[in-house]
Amino acid sequence: MRHVPSDTITWGMMLRKLPMIAKALPRVVKGMKVANVTDPTQSCGLGWTFEQATLRNPDGPALMQGEVLLTYAQVNQWANRIAHYLSGQGIGKGDVVAVFIENRPELLVTILALAKVGAVSALLNTSQTRDTLIHSVNLVAPVALIVGEELVPAFAAVREQVSIAPQRTWFVADQDTYSHPGIAPEGYVNLISASADAPSDNPPSSRQVFCDDPCFYIYTSGTTGLPKAGVFKHGRWMRSSASFGMIALDMRPDDVVYCTLPLYHATGLCVCWGSAINGASGFAIRRKFSASQFWSDVRRYRATTLGYVGELCRYLVDQPVSADDNRHDVRKMIGNGLRPGAWAEFKTRFGVDHICELYAASDGNIGFTNILNFDNTVGFSLMAWELVAYDHDSGEPLRSDDGFMRKVGKGEQGLLLARIDEKAPLDGYTDPQKTARVVLHDVFNKGDRFFNTGDLLRNIGFGHAQFVDRLGDTYRWKGENVSTTEVENLLLQHPQISEAVAYGVEICDTNGRAGMAAITPAESLATLDFAELLSFVRQRMPAYAVPLFLRVKVKMETTGTFKYQKTRLKKEGFDPGQTGGDPIFAWLPGSETYVQLNEQLLTEIQQGQYRY
Known part of the structure; x- marks a missing residue:
């Protein structure tokens, strides 16, 4: 029997909401009329x-x-x-x-x-x-x-x-x-x-x-x-x-x-x-x-x-x-x-x-709202949407042998796609080419169009969804979306860094993902002044984008198509026991430099002794 998350919404839960639904219905109808100009x-x-x-x-x-x-x-x-x-x-x-x-x-x-x-x-x-x-x-x-x-x-x-x-x-x-x-x-x-x-x-x-x-x-x-x-x-x-x-x-x-x-x-x-x-x-x-x-x-x-x-x-x-x-x-x-x-x-x-x-x-062109006041959900959307299977390494949606995408089942996480139509137009970006990149064609039928949100959600029943995570080259920290490529480009401006890969990692009891970067020194680890490096990035980045952790690598591994293995880096995180001997450095709250992470310091961070 397939496991169903405990936050799944049941018939009983919906029936208990009927008085609220009846009370809200008139304003919902009026609101939809005002909203859809x-x-x-x-x-x-x-x-x-x-x-x-x-x-x-x-x-x-x-x-x-x-x-x-x-x-x-x-x-x-x-x-x-x-x-x-x-x-x-x-x-x-x-x-x-x-x-x-x-x-x-x-x-x-x-x-x-x-x-x-x-x-x-x-x-x-x-x-x-x-x-x-x-x-x-x-x-x-x-x-x-x-x-x-x-x-x-x-x-x-x-x-x-x-x-x-x-x-x-x-x-x-x-x-x-x-x-x-x-x-x-x-x-x-x-x-x-x-x-x-x-x-x-x-x-x-x-x-x-x-x-x-x-x-x-x-x-x-x-x-x-x-x-x-x-x-x-x-x-x-x-x-x-x-x-x-x-x-x-x-x-x-x-x-x-x-x-x-x-x-x-x-x-x-x-x-x-x-x-x-x-x-x-x-x-x-x-x-x-x-x-x-x-x-x-x-x-x-x-x-x-x-x-x-x-x-x-x-x-x-x-x-x-x-x-x-x-x-x-x-x-x-x-x-x-x-x-x-x-x-x-x-x-x-x-x-x-x-x-x-x-x-x-x-x-984007879609919104979910928790109107019915269930716990642990972003609610439901009046727009047409689907969750589809995706490639865990690239984040791209997968197509079946027939060329169309596969919807995931209830309780499973999938990539959120939103239908683009007259009811839900996509305004996009000022650059038409960037808009074209987020539009998927022939998703379930020939001629249909969907907006690729780049986000993972879970269907928990009765049209309600639960947010899971972000995909792609951004992560969210301090309520801000951080571009990993922008962090990488700024790190590479430092004369002592030859390669940089940025990604988000989870810290216990925090929201979102904290910034981490794997870096390769231009010369050697000994030439890196971590206080100077921290000062350098803090001058050039918003505070929320400054990496909290650095992983120093002699050589950066890439795939056969020369892409950095970011999925593996994310999985290994900032635990020195998982990084194959690569030293990890952390910027601790209130300090002015990165310090090398050992087992004791890792335990203190995981136990919440430092407030990020």
Whole structure:
């Protein structure tokens, strides 16, 4: 008898959910109608939905951070002033504007203003520097750039390599600019001051934005080593905000979402903010996540809903137990990456009724949502999807003798494919060739097309799935997708490294996979200065991408087709007993160098004595 995972959903479990299903059905029907905008002449999108929310709840809190509290009417009028000003400066429909601001109200108001004029916000990752930043800007050929004061040094270092005119390089001071616009440095135009006297009524352009118009470019890790820009259209904004805000969470004007996730990613921006706007609800944000301040912020903002990634939940569980753990108004949370091992502990300790785990990709065409509040599942999808058998070494889907792919059985893990059709179009990337690479043809029938997500899921019954792992040349750590090729390319810039292979490895009691790299020294192990090497990579990579483990190899093994044997490296991990004599070095939390791993240190890491 085939083993069925314990998380399988049974008839009995479904029957117990019938009252919830009956109660949710009316809003599901309404939400699907709002989400599926197909009329190419119907006004829709971010700007339009925010204006509708303002009509519904003008004096309710829209954005909160620290001492700043802005109502829907205030945010809408502020965005309108910026939109009218930008329009007067020649920014219009289809123009790409790069946005480089950390989590704060000014970031969201700027994005909203650009959406109202029909421009496309290229949401630069605020951790990027140097070559990666240059690539990300030039990839989308922006006509302008808006930079926050906190990121001016990073932008100034690459300014000569990106061609944007000074009069279109707008500056936003790092302070409460709604009250105090600040002063721009030489070579920049102060966006807030320049737009202060513009009209505050809704611009006509916000009603000329339609479902097929691009709203954002959201960057994803590219298998070629540098980020790709995924296209997120206004029609997809409607699907996302209604699916999560109305159908999944039933957001209302008295709700408040607390979000510490980076707003250049789709989970924070489209899922969390989109849900808040859909319900005309409050949206409270923080510049950077803080485990120690998290619940006090939640109480301060009277949050009812949390945005999360699995790593965030683990950090909260790791905090000392407090009598206040249950003292809050949170009833629901939405996000992704919460592992089954931490699910029950989090839900019980913090008294959250509904964990609305989701699965989605900013560059994909499918989403799953745990609407029915089962444990340990990403829920179900209204889109057509299948799980297929795949090659464990290459990650590629397998075809049978008849040329078609084979679906896996219930309880088995398989590669997730999403059907591409009128109901679920694929917006893809700015580069058509990159889009073509993720589209599979003639999958089950001649002429059908599917999006290859590159992710492994498990079917646990009644249309529900469970996330298993990522395939290919990316892994997820600290809530960020890391490109192994980008890590390898940066390591190879070091003069003492001749070969590098990067991959993700699991550490006990952590979410995702930590970075590890097998390296071959250009000369010998003795020539490597590990403190200098760590400093070198930390200067060039975001903190989440820096490898925590190094495996030093005299020679790198390859396959017959000269591919590195990454599957074997992943399997052997960072256990010196499994690496055939190759020394392993670890970067321990709080240290400034890599140290060689021995059996005792390995045991301490596996027992959780170091908090990664």
